[in-house]
Amino acid sequence: xxxxxxxxxxxxxxxxxxxxxxxxxxxxxxxxxxxxxxxxxxxxxxxxxxxxxxxxxxxxx
Numbered sequence: 001x002x003x004x005x006x007x008x009x010x011x012x013x014x015x016x017x018x019x020x021x022x023x024x025x026x027x028x029x030x031x032x033x034x035x036x037x038x039x040x041x042x043x044x045x046x047x048x049x050x051x052x053x054x055x056x057x058x059x060x061x
Contacts, residue, residue, distance in 0.1 A: 007028065009034055010025055010056050011034070011035055011054075011055050012056070014051045017048060031057075035050075038050060039052070
């Protein structure tokens with residue numbers, strides 16, 4: 001039986017009209033749709049768009 005293992009992804013993003021770039025760490029089984037919860041949270045909290053700069057798999061799980 002093949003077991004799936006969650007990977008750690010680092011999402012680099014910037015909130016619209018903000019100067020600083022931030023990072024958010026997520027554990028997921030695949031890279032598919034992992035930015036959606038972050039984008040929705042930024043929209044809800046700041047009423048701004050979240051610009052995703054990069055999604056990278058962490059080398060240290």
